[in-house]
Amino acid sequence: MSSDLHGLVAHQFDDMEQQREAATIGMWAFLITEVMLFGGMFMCYTVYRTLYPEAFQAGSHHLNIILGTLNTALLIGSSLTMALAVHAAQNGHRKQVERLIVATILLGSLFLAVKAFEYTGKWQENLIPGPNFAPAEPIPHLQIFYALYFVLTGTHAFHMVIGIGVMVVMLVMNRGGKFSKDYYAPVEMAGLYWHFVDIVWIFLFPLLYLLGRH
Amino acid sequence: MSHGLISTELYYKIFATLMALTTLTVIAAFIDMGALNDIIAMGIACTKALLVILFFMHVRYNSPVTWIFVSAGFVMLLIMLMLGMNDYVSRSWDAPPSPWTAPPSAAPASH
Amino acid sequence: MNAPGTVKERNFINADYGIKSWLLTLDHKRIAILYLLSTTFFFVVGGAAAVLFRLELLTPASDLLQADTYNKMFTIHGVAMVFFFLIPTIPAVLGNFLIPLMIGARDLAMPRLNLASWYVFNLGGLLALMGIAGGGVDTGWTFYTPYSTTYANSQVILTALGAFVSGFASIMTGLNFIVTIHTMRAPGLKWFRLPLFVWAHYATSLIIVLGTPVVSITIVLVALERLFHIGIFDPALGGDPVLFQHLFWFYSHPAVYIMILPAMGVVSELITCFARKRIFGYKFIVASSMGIAILGFLVWGHHMFVSSQSIYAGLVFSVLTMLVAVPSAIKMLNWTATLYRGSISYQTPMLYAFGFLGLFTIGGMTGIFLGNLGLDLHLHDTYFVVAHFHYVMVGGMVMAYLGGLHFWWPKITGRLYPEGWAKLSAIIIFVGFNFTFLPQFVLGYMGMPRRYASYPDEFQMLNIFSTAGASILGFGYLFPMIYLTWSLFRGKKAGPNPFDAKGLEWTVPSPPPTFNFTETPVVTEEAYDYPI
Numbered sequence A: 001m002s003s004d005l006h007g008l009v010a011h012q013f014d015d016m017e018q019q020r021e022a023a024t025i026g027m028w029a030f031l032i033t034e035v036m037l038f039g040g041m042f043m044c045y046t047v048y049r050t051l052y053p054e055a056f057q058a059g060s061h062h063l064n065i066i067l068g069t070l071n072t073a074l075l076i077g078s079s080l081t082m083a084l085a086v087h088a089a090q091n092g093h094r095k096q097v098e099r100l101i102v103a104t105i106l107l108g109s110l111f112l113a114v115k116a117f118e119y120t121g122k123w124q125e126n127l128i129p130g131p132n133f134a135p136a137e138p139i140p141h142l143q144i145f146y147a148l149y150f151v152l153t154g155t156h157a158f159h160m161v162i163g164i165g166v167m168v169v170m171l172v173m174n175r176g177g178k179f180s181k182d183y184y185a186p187v188e189m190a191g192l193y194w195h196f197v198d199i200v201w202i203f204l205f206p207l208l209y210l211l212g213r214h
Numbered sequence B: 001m002s003h004g005l006i007s008t009e010l011y012y013k014i015f016a017t018l019m020a021l022t023t024l025t026v027i028a029a030f031i032d033m034g035a036l037n038d039i040i041a042m043g044i045a046c047t048k049a050l051l052v053i054l055f056f057m058h059v060r061y062n063s064p065v066t067w068i069f070v071s072a073g074f075v076m077l078l079i080m081l082m083l084g085m086n087d088y089v090s091r092s093w094d095a096p097p098s099p100w101t102a103p104p105s106a107a108p109a110s111h
Numbered sequence C: 001m002n003a004p005g006t007v008k009e010r011n012f013i014n015a016d017y018g019i020k021s022w023l024l025t026l027d028h029k030r031i032a033i034l035y036l037l038s039t040t041f042f043f044v045v046g047g048a049a050a051v052l053f054r055l056e057l058l059t060p061a062s063d064l065l066q067a068d069t070y071n072k073m074f075t076i077h078g079v080a081m082v083f084f085f086l087i088p089t090i091p092a093v094l095g096n097f098l099i100p101l102m103i104g105a106r107d108l109a110m111p112r113l114n115l116a117s118w119y120v121f122n123l124g125g126l127l128a129l130m131g132i133a134g135g136g137v138d139t140g141w142t143f144y145t146p147y148s149t150t151y152a153n154s155q156v157i158l159t160a161l162g163a164f165v166s167g168f169a170s171i172m173t174g175l176n177f178i179v180t181i182h183t184m185r186a187p188g189l190k191w192f193r194l195p196l197f198v199w200a201h202y203a204t205s206l207i208i209v210l211g212t213p214v215v216s217i218t219i220v221l222v223a224l225e226r227l228f229h230i231g232i233f234d235p236a237l238g239g240d241p242v243l244f245q246h247l248f249w250f251y252s253h254p255a256v257y258i259m260i261l262p263a264m265g266v267v268s269e270l271i272t273c274f275a276r277k278r279i280f281g282y283k284f285i286v287a288s289s290m291g292i293a294i295l296g297f298l299v300w301g302h303h304m305f306v307s308s309q310s311i312y313a314g315l316v317f318s319v320l321t322m323l324v325a326v327p328s329a330i331k332m333l334n335w336t337a338t339l340y341r342g343s344i345s346y347q348t349p350m351l352y353a354f355g356f357l358g359l360f361t362i363g364g365m366t367g368i369f370l371g372n373l374g375l376d377l378h379l380h381d382t383y384f385v386v387a388h389f390h391y392v393m394v395g396g397m398v399m400a401y402l403g404g405l406h407f408w409w410p411k412i413t414g415r416l417y418p419e420g421w422a423k424l425s426a427i428i429i430f431v432g433f434n435f436t437f438l439p440q441f442v443l444g445y446m447g448m449p450r451r452y453a454s455y456p457d458e459f460q461m462l463n464i465f466s467t468a469g470a471s472i473l474g475f476g477y478l479f480p481m482i483y484l485t486w487s488l489f490r491g492k493k494a495g496p497n498p499f500d501a502k503g504l505e506w507t508v509p510s511p512p513p514t515f516n517f518t519e520t521p522v523v524t525e526e527a528y529d530y531p532i
């Protein structure tokens, strides 16, 4: 280990390699907790879709598939820019890292904007679950579909907000010259988180928008 | 410690595949194929997720520990869904004949 | 090492002074002590509630406490004990202190996360206490729907939020252990040379990581249901309250193993040390720890046999439950085989280990009764269940915790506890415990349901026994609190290895210096290299 890296290795670690390995394993273990967090909601989804297939079919029909597809494209695009940002960080191209992270933030924010637009629509149609839930045509148990829709997409959007916050931190650290060819673990970890949030959406999209569409 | 193995070209290829799969799944959703619809939609979603995990998240190039962790998460999810749904699917089945009561008049048919 | 008494050695306790140096510490050993204080506090809170409702149960009528106060008392007892004592204590106190020492590391992999987890834990505790102060909760620690979401007229949300928040603390600890054990083992310390205590914590951490998020999201859904009536758990709106039980027990059955696996790790260390004998079947114990961690996730439905769960699912869960008995039995047999022809010394930690063996066996075996679909229809929600899980949790986890606390007390504080007092209170606890809970098996078998403030007259005799035992048990728990505190100031100096035990933690001074090892140790031998 070259001595100029010394300040970057925390006291409990022997060297950079050990520190990086710890960060990777820690991140993956954390992502498992996230899988299980969404897993509980997927369980609810599976149960109620089995119990009330008509309500879920009607609910899927009512969601806006164009906006859903657009959001899917936005997120996949942001995953690409994120992967490229990590690649640029590995090669020590600071300018490129900056541009790519900004692109990721922009795509993520666009996603949230579309989501907000969708939510407003549901609000105007009185489709927010609770005492004021009043769909135009009453379908039994439609409320449960919307409850799951909001819980799932809401938790996902919450993760997006956190992800964007993390990206801003990465941007600041990158500006401050914290990263180099030898030290880019934070960008890499932030990338893993971002891709995970993308994967969640990859499943939410068919579950909520596509199944029972025909 | 050289992790710059993957070329950016591969990332673009993965991106293109993901977009193509998205288009495919949307189109497939509009064609009525019965139960096959759900299977196709979920199959495509799993493929997309796998591509992201393997390439964007570098699991393909990581140590086996990462492989084990990733699969542990999904296996546990599967266990939860399977054992949980085991209850919901079998709730509508007839109860097994009880030795403590008189046998039912009609033979119980499943479903 | 310098001669004792001449120069004051630098250790983690006197490394720095002042309250700030403790509240902002990143040292895993100091954080362990912070956790010791917090969890002991919640043990006292939960214990106080138990004293009150045990007194109420002296007489058949509900006279000392009204029914709703009684309900709040057993809920406080359950919430405080389960979420704030049984689940966190051994990992966060003993595990936190010992894992880096046992694997030859300077600290856990993520010291900041470790400190954060203590603050998060206390925040959770504070929320739960606010719930109690603001009127209490009467749902029981399980928060069953639809009672908790629709009908309960008490502080459900605050208390559930407390459990939710403390869950994050346990996730943080679990993540930290996994990363540390994977990446920070000393050179030569291969996986199969790790102490069984470390293996047990690894298995526990896996359960924490895989299970806790599910209960977190479930609590969020309960809160949403209670606040907005979104229908997910409300049968009036088409929701299925039994789904809550599925999600809740998906975590809460494995949570029993979060409590008991670290306890088993402690007992493995105690038995091999005080039998002076290498542990029998090391790899089998490792495999059974991992087996318990995995199988524990397959059996949750045994809590729901009478909940309108399908009978076929009940059958599956009943059969799977029998499977979990296998790895536990493997451990039990291995410990017994370790004792066989060992040179056993009956010091306090070993007394607790013996207590564990006997009580956990009873707890485990009665668990098999309850896992039987047919038998459970009779015993469900009776005092038989109460007795069963207290034998597992108190007889198992608390016994092992006290044993471990005494065993490593000299390491943690540098002082010896008074052996005579310690032995006496170990015996008092054992006797008091059995007096409290053996009668409850009989009561439950006779059909006395749990969670009622009043009961028919014919149950009074056994309830008097139980309350009398509980007061003995209560005194038994007070003793260690007193003499351990006393020993901090007056106890004999311990030296690095008072029990002549094996393991890296005994090679460093007591108390250890801040960074544990002056140079990284190199391990060349298997674990538990004892003479016999």
Ligand SMILES: [Cu+2]
Pocket: C252, C253, C256, C299, C300, C302, C303
């Ligand atoms: Cu259980």
